[in-house]
Amino acid sequence: MGKHGKRGGGGRGRRPASNARTQRPNGASWNDFDTESMKNKSFEEYYKAQNIVPEAEWEDFLNILRTELPTTFRVTGSREHADTINGLIKDVYVPTMQEVELEGVKYAAPKPIEWYPNQFAWEVSAPKRVVRKQPAFKTFQRFLVGETSVGNLSRQEAVSMIPPLLMDVEPHHYCLDMCAAPGSKTTQIIEALNPYHTESTGMLIANDSDYKRTHMLVHQTGGRMPTKGLIVTNLDATMIPNISLGDGETLKFDRILADVPCSGDGTMRKNLEIWSKWSPYDGASLHVIQLRILDRAMAMLKPGGRLVYSTCSFNPTENEAVVAAALNAHPGEFHIVDVADKLPALKRRPGINSWRVFSRPNDELVEHASFKEYRTAVDASAEREQDKLKGMPETCWPPANAAELNLERSLRLLPHDQNTGGFYVCVLEKKAAPEAPAANATKVEKVDIASLPTPDEVIAIDEKGSLPLKRAASPSAEAAAAPKKLRSEATKKEKRDLQFREDPFSFVDPTHAEIDVLKEWFQLQATFPENNLLVRNEYGNPLRTMYIVNDTIKKIVLNNDYTRLRMISAGVKTFIRQDSQQRTDIKCKWRVSADGISEILQHVPTESVKVARVDELRTFLEDMYPPIDKFEEPFKTDLVKADLGNMLVKFEAGEAQGGKLTLPLYLPVWKAKHSMSLLVDKQEKSVLSERTFGEDICKPAPKSTLPGGTPALPSGAVTPVEGTATPAEGTETPVENPVVDEEAALNA
Numbered sequence: 051m052g053k054h055g056k057r058g059g060g061g062r063g064r065r066p067a068s069n070a071r072t073q074r075p076n077g078a079s080w081n082d083f084d085t086e087s088m089k090n091k092s093f094e095e096y097y098k099a100q101n102i103v104p105e106a107e108w109e110d111f112l113n114i115l116r117t118e119l120p121t122t123f124r125v126t127g128s129r130e131h132a133d134t135i136n137g138l139i140k141d142v143y144v145p146t147m148q149e150v151e152l153e154g155v156k157y158a159a160p161k162p163i164e165w166y167p168n169q170f171a172w173e174v175s176a177p178k179r180v181v182r183k184q185p186a187f188k189t190f191q192r193f194l195v196g197e198t199s200v201g202n203l204s205r206q207e208a209v210s211m212i213p214p215l216l217m218d219v220e221p222h223h224y225c226l227d228m229c230a231a232p233g234s235k236t237t238q239i240i241e242a243l244n245p246y247h248t249e250s251t252g253m254l255i256a257n258d259s260d261y262k263r264t265h266m267l268v269h270q271t272g273g274r275m276p277t278k279g280l281i282v283t284n285l286d287a288t289m290i291p292n293i294s295l296g297d298g299e300t301l302k303f304d305r306i307l308a309d310v311p312c313s314g315d316g317t318m319r320k321n322l323e324i325w326s327k328w329s330p331y332d333g334a335s336l337h338v339i340q341l342r343i344l345d346r347a348m349a350m351l352k353p354g355g356r357l358v359y360s361t362c363s364f365n366p367t368e369n370e371a372v373v374a375a376a377l378n379a380h381p382g383e384f385h386i387v388d389v390a391d392k393l394p395a396l397k398r399r400p401g402i403n404s405w406r407v408f409s410r411p412n413d414e415l416v417e418h419a420s421f422k423e424y425r426t427a428v429d430a431s432a433e434r435e436q437d438k439l440k441g442m443p444e445t446c447w448p449p450a451n452a453a454e455l456n457l458e459r460s461l462r463l464l465p466h467d468q469n470t471g472g473f474y475v476c477v478l479e480k481k482a483a484p485e486a487p488a489a490n491a492t493k494v495e496k497v498d499i500a501s502l503p504t505p506d507e508v509i510a511i512d513e514k515g516s517l518p519l520k521r522a523a524s525p526s527a528e529a530a531a532a533p534k535k536l537r538s539e540a541t542k543k544e545k546r547d548l549q550f551r552e553d554p555f556s557f558v559d560p561t562h563a564e565i566d567v568l569k570e571w572f573q574l575q576a577t578f579p580e581n582n583l584l585v586r587n588e589y590g591n592p593l594r595t596m597y598i599v600n601d602t603i604k605k606i607v608l609n610n611d612y613t614r615l616r617m618i619s620a621g622v623k624t625f626i627r628q629d630s631q632q633r634t635d636i637k638c639k640w641r642v643s644a645d646g647i648s649e650i651l652q653h654v655p656t657e658s659v660k661v662a663r664v665d666e667l668r669t670f671l672e673d674m675y676p677p678i679d680k681f682e683e684p685f686k687t688d689l690v691k692a693d694l695g696n697m698l699v700k701f702e703a704g705e706a707q708g709g710k711l712t713l714p715l716y717l718p719v720w721k722a723k724h725s726m727s728l729l730v731d732k733q734e735k736s737v738l739s740e741r742t743f744g745e746d747i748c749k750p751a752p753k754s755t756l757p758g759g760t761p762a763l764p765s766g767a768v769t770p771v772e773g774t775a776t777p778a779e780g781t782e783t784p785v786e787n788p789v790v791d792e793e794a795a796l797n798a
């Protein structure tokens with residue numbers, strides 16, 4: 051195998067199509083690669099031998115792997131305005147991109163992905179070079195970036211959208227996403243739990259073992275897809291502890307996604323370095339951890355529950371071998387679900403029940419027909435030098451009963467079928483009660499997963515093509531042990547994970563004076579979940595931020611030590627304290643966050659929401675602090691009459707001043723002594739402006755200081771409020787999410 055991935059020099063065979071530098075985080079970009087260097091002898095030999103691609107299609111398979119992936123994205127389906135956004139794409143943007151020509155070449159307009167439900171996913175095949183240079187594509191690109199930043203669109207590889215669609219999530223389900231970061235599938239699960247903001251009683255635990263990546267997860271879900279039924283945790287998925295719901299009940303899940311760390315060779319079209327680095331050890335080194343994660347998922351699933359196992363790898367060692375071993379570790383308990391009737395337009399290949407196992411001593415593939423033969427080679431020292439894996443376990447080979455496990459019901463997505471990356475998905479269901487094997491079933495020994503060797507360090511590649519991921523340090527084994535008692539008396543006795551440095555979680559006493567203030571100010575009705583207001587300190591003190599959680603999340607928080615669960619966040623950030631140093635006559639020093647407004651609106655009387663029109667929205671966007679005089683009647687009188695502080699405003703659907711709102715829009719607004727302001731993130735304001743008025747009419751933030759002496763804000767900050775300032779330092783850590791935390795910006 052030659053050395054590939056040279057930087058710079060544009061030698062012979064250089065890809066002609068793109069001038070764009072699609073820089074990869076790991077350093078390789080499409081410009082650095084020519085198709086000549088996109089070769090790997092072992093990869094080709096290995097996969098030819100696996101028979102996952104019919105011989106007649108082999109060249110198509112290899113050729114498409116050497117081309118750049120189209121851009122694909124989803125419309126966030128649970129949003130009220132999903133249809134509006136999809137309508138804009140179809141009716142406004144796509145017509146302008148018909149027959150686009152650049153340098154004599156015609157490029158197709160974006161088109162809906164055929165198999166994705168409701169035409170809510172799109173594919174843009176034009177290369178970035180065209181998108182940059184061609185005005186119609188450029189305008190569309192700006193729309194995509196803006197709507198993605200506020201959570202209305204999600205950029206995601208097409209095949210990566212499949213596993214959540216096959217989970218069949220319903221709003222009442224308890225779900226677990228075991229390896230969730232950066233969270234593209236997590237947002238799909240949340241959407242399925244909250245279709246069109248129906249009242250979901252279900253919940254999701256989104257977990258990842260990489261601490262930094264759990265914060266990406268918080269950002270991805272919090273700002274873009276806020277839900278009161280969500281907890282983010284930072285656990286090793288192989289030993290997620292049992293979770294108590296109180297009264298002796300242990301949480302079992304209806305739906306689990308195990309989108310496990312993998313070799314990522316299905317991502318070669320964007321993660322170009324795989325071409326030079328691929329080896330059969332990549333998959334084999336991950337086999338045991340993948341199996342352990344799947345095994346843990348099986349234990350946490352309810353009878354009748356559904357579990358989706360997926361990888362972005364073609365490799366049977368990471369796919370069918372893992373599923374087969376897991377089934378044989380739980381004989382008679384699970385079956386593979388036939389999903390042939392789901393997503394009917396999706397071209398998929400059946401899983402295989404026979405595969406071959408190779409090692410690669412001295413850079414040449416060596417096949418081992420059986421585990422026994424492989425061990426003989428290792429023991430004879432022929433393999434020892436290369437035996438980085440502490441030995442491939444027997445579960446890497448097809449078991450004797452492979453043909454009886456219905457592995458063909460699992461799905462392999464091949465890139466040349468519909469111009470995508472590669473993926474593997476298997477849907478498993480837990481039987482209501484274990485079944486005895488059929489009399490004619492092949493006898494196999496039960497797989498003992500606990501006895502399998504785990505490599506010390508496994509390196510997986512993120513499906514987004516990010517940096518290789520090292521396996522994160524695991525929480526302590528004790529932390530994984532089941533809780534013995536309820537939290538009320540047991541928390542202090544439970545073994546705490548002292549390495550874990552996040553702030554504690556507790557609930558505000560509903561009789562607390564601040565809750566009375568909130569109730570009176572916002573006229574919160576009896577339906578308001580006053581018992582479910584969570585704060586990030588030990589004493590239930592509403593110091594800076596209050597989050598709303600649903601009842602199940604509350605039970606989890608109350609009945610489990612947060613360090614043992616390594617809880618990073620929970621619920622929707624709803625109320626943010628807005629203290630004033632200059633004014634004492636503000637009756638309610640809290641504002642509703644833009645993320646939390648839909649949680650509040652359902653509990654306030656219609657008449658307490660002020661009504662405005664598109665004209666008023668224009669005034670709010672054009673001027674960061676419009677004086678009350680700038681507004682028209684009858685809204686102006688409403689503003690004059692209102693007390694200083696936060697109010698909720700409904701901007702009615704309609705057209706005026708070159709703007710159009712297709713649906714009503716609800717936003718929090720602040721009244722200060724001299725002016726008004728929209729409590730919305732700067733970026734979101736620009737997106738809103740583009741969508742409503744066809745251009746960004748928002749004035750840039752003042753350069754020096756703002757009224758009240760508040761300094762100008764970084765991007766991502768909510769508009770500060772005249773006359774308000776930093777709350778006194780409390781015991782809570784102020785920044786739960788450094789990227790989007792509005793408070794942090796206010797306090798800058």
Ligand SMILES: C[S@@+](CC[C@H](N)C(=O)[O-])C[C@H]1O[C@@H](n2cnc3c(N)ncnc32)[C@H](O)[C@@H]1O
Binds near residue numbers: 236288
């Ligand atoms: C393929 S990526 C997941 C992609 C994610 N599901 C999505 O759709 O955005 C695999 C993830 O597994 C995490 N991971 C690796 N080992 C893990 C373990 N033992 N337990 C939990 N997560 C793990 C990695 O940090 C990585 O974020």
